[in-house]
Amino acid sequence: MSKRFMFELLKWLALFVVLVIFLFPLFWIIASSLKTRGEFFTRPPIWIPSHAEWSNYPDSLGRGALKGLVDSFTIAFSSMLVSLLLGSPAAYAIARFQVGKRNLAFWILSIRMFPPIATILPLFVIFRFVGLVDSYFGLILSYTVFNLPFAIWILKGFIEDLPREIEEAAKVDGASRFQIFRNIVIPLIAPGLVVVALFTFIFAWNDFAYAVIFSGSKVTPLPVVIAQFAGGHEILWGQISAAAIIAIVPALVLATFLQKYLTRGLTMGAIK
Amino acid sequence: MMVGPAVAVLFLVTIAPLLFSLGVSFTNLQFSSPQPMRWVGIDNYVTLVMHDVRFQTALVRTLLLVAAGVLAQTVIGYIIASLLSRVRRNRALLLSPILIPAVISPVVAGWQGRMIFNASYGPLNDLLARFGIQGPAWLASPQTSLLSVFLTDTWQWTPFLALVILAAIESQPQELIEAARLDGAHGWSMFRRITLPLILPVTSIGILLRGVDLFKTFDLVYILTQGGPGNSSETLTFLTYLEGFKFFNPSYASAMSFIQLVVVTIAAKGFLGFMQRQESV
Numbered sequence: 085m086s087k088r089f090m091f092e093l094l095k096w097l098a099l100f101v102v103l104v105i106f107l108f109p110l111f112w113i114i115a116s117s118l119k120t121r122g123e124f125f126t127r128p129p130i131w132i133p134s135h136a137e138w139s140n141y142p143d144s145l146g147r148g149a150l151k152g153l154v155d156s157f158t159i160a161f162s163s164m165l166v167s168l169l170l171g172s173p174a175a176y177a178i179a180r181f182q183v184g185k186r187n188l189a190f191w192i193l194s195i196r197m198f199p200p201i202a203t204i205l206p207l208f209v210i211f212r213f214v215g216l217v218d219s220y221f222g223l224i225l226s227y228t229v230f231n232l233p234f235a236i237w238i239l240k241g242f243i244e245d246l247p248r249e250i251e252e253a254a255k256v257d258g259a260s261r262f263q264i265f266r267n268i269v270i271p272l273i274a275p276g277l278v279v280v281a282l283f284t285f286i287f288a289w290n291d292f293a294y295a296v297i298f299s300g301s302k303v304t305p306l307p308v309v310i311a312q313f314a315g316g317h318e319i320l321w322g323q324i325s326a327a328a329i330i331a332i333v334p335a336l337v338l339a340t341f342l343q344k345y346l347t348r349g350l351t352m353g354a355i356k
Numbered sequence: 357m358m359v360g361p362a363v364a365v366l367f368l369v370t371i372a373p374l375l376f377s378l379g380v381s382f383t384n385l386q387f388s389s390p391q392p393m394r395w396v397g398i399d400n401y402v403t404l405v406m407h408d409v410r411f412q413t414a415l416v417r418t419l420l421l422v423a424a425g426v427l428a429q430t431v432i433g434y435i436i437a438s439l440l441s442r443v444r445r446n447r448a449l450l451l452s453p454i455l456i457p458a459v460i461s462p463v464v465a466g467w468q469g470r471m472i473f474n475a476s477y478g479p480l481n482d483l484l485a486r487f488g489i490q491g492p493a494w495l496a497s498p499q500t501s502l503l504s505v506f507l508t509d510t511w512q513w514t515p516f517l518a519l520v521i522l523a524a525i526e527s528q529p530q531e532l533i534e535a536a537r538l539d540g541a542h543g544w545s546m547f548r549r550i551t552l553p554l555i556l557p558v559t560s561i562g563i564l565l566r567g568v569d570l571f572k573t574f575d576l577v578y579i580l581t582q583g584g585p586g587n588s589s590e591t592l593t594f595l596t597y598l599e600g601f602k603f604f605n606p607s608y609a610s611a612m613s614f615i616q617l618v619v620v621t622i623a624a625k626g627f628l629g630f631m632q633r634q635e636s637v
Contacts, residue, residue, distance in 0.1 A: 292461065
């Protein structure tokens with residue numbers, strides 16, 4: 085056997101191990117979501133259930149996961165819309181007219197570094213005072229803390245990549261600043277809007293810190309439902325696993341279809 | 357005019373609450389206490405820094421988690437990235453499944469951890485037993501609870517760093533690599549003198565994002581261990597959460613969160629400065 089062949093073999097073996105390690109936990113929840121209650125308490129554990137117990141899915145939906153799904157979707161979608169609507173004009177102004185110069189941009193980036201608990205605490209006191217705890221609006225507003233700076237930062241990068249000449253030509257043709265923004269810039273930064281839509285949605289969808297504190301009996305996002313299941317007296321292993329799979333699917337579908345936008349969003353636009 | 361609405365909203369949800377919180381941190385405000393709110397100056401800060409052992413331990417523990425997490429995820433991420441960079445065709449078929457952990461909710465990752473680290477019925481100890489190793493109690497033991505949080509976070513976020521480092525590797529100018537190879541660079545000297553300086557700028561952004569997020573670790577601790585057993589896996593943000601929302605002591609918790617803000621800002625600035633010096637060498 086040549087050295088080169090050995091090297092190739094080792095490479096693929098190592099990649100296989102990597103794949104197994106990163107996919108195994110997902111396999112384990114899928115398998116768990118199809119187990120009957122008794123199958124969780126055997127030693128050694130059952131790796132593959134003998135038959136698929138689908139009832140965990142309707143059962144977990146009935147116990148609050150359905151409401152969680154609807155609430156999570158409402159909140160994540162609204163927060164995405166708010167970030168796009170407020171973020172794109174702000175990004176345009178910062179990129180093109182140097183509004184706020186570098187300070188504003190740096191401030192926006194530094195919000196990314198805040199421990200959420202630092203803003204959650206005072207927001208909670210304020211929200212309690214104005215009655216926004218346990219409301220959709222309160223949660224949508226809190227996700228803006230994270231999503232809006234992200235949207236501005238990413239879109240600013242996309243707008244700076246556009247050649248100025250197109251906008252200048254439109255200006256010569258008599259287009260107003262708003263027309264230029266609406267009819268020229270927005271269509272050209274469509275990929276940027278996709279990155280922002282994808283990540284603002286996923287962030288709000290996946291978040292737990294804000295959700296657990298600002299939710300209550302009226303508003304229960306899916307991660308909070310899962311945490312409540314998991315913290316109860318009787319732990320419903322199968323149902324929680326089913327709810328976890330339900331929570332993964334939307335983010336996974338979005339990320340798969342929009343894979344080429346993933347890198348730019350995950351790295352805050354640092355890698356194009 | 358165009359930035360107006362965005363800045364107004366950001367002011368409303370970040371600056372205003374932070375100022376409010378800063379004010380509260382100088383008082384003795386408590387939700388449950390009947391005594392009236394009083395200005396106490398820097399008392400809360402003095403207590404935290406000088407006397408509060410639980411806080412100090414949580415700070416050290418969090419910094420340990422940040423250091424271990426960043427180190428492990430960067431090293432493993434680099435290994436995965438260099439393996440992937442040697443795959444030419446159909447790389448996406450490998451990359452997309454590996455990236456799944458980066459888009460799932462930490463709550464789900466935590467739930468996986470709860471099942472996998474389960475000492476009696478979990479697959480990890482079952483696997484170890486097949487090799488004749490008696491696995492620890494993981495989440496239920498003070499010696500391994502923080503390790504379990506670290507392992508779960510590393511599982512979830514190593515692919516992210518692999519993606520970042522892969523992009524960095526791909527953007528190296530090939531002529532430079534070839535020239536160095538002709539000059540006799542290989543193995544460690546190649547990595548230390550050529551590859552590392554070339555991938556450092558992009559990699560350091562990934563490390564910074566990861567470090568900041570590890571410092572904020574909350575969800576995983578909440579689901580996996582609730583900070584226990586004892587306080588053995590209590591991170592700073594989790595302790596702040598307990599102080600503010602379980603012990604109803606918002607003034608003390610505000611002071612805690614401000615110390616965190618200062619620590620994370622100084623650390624991030626220091627790290628960026630250090631990286632810039634490295635790049636210019």
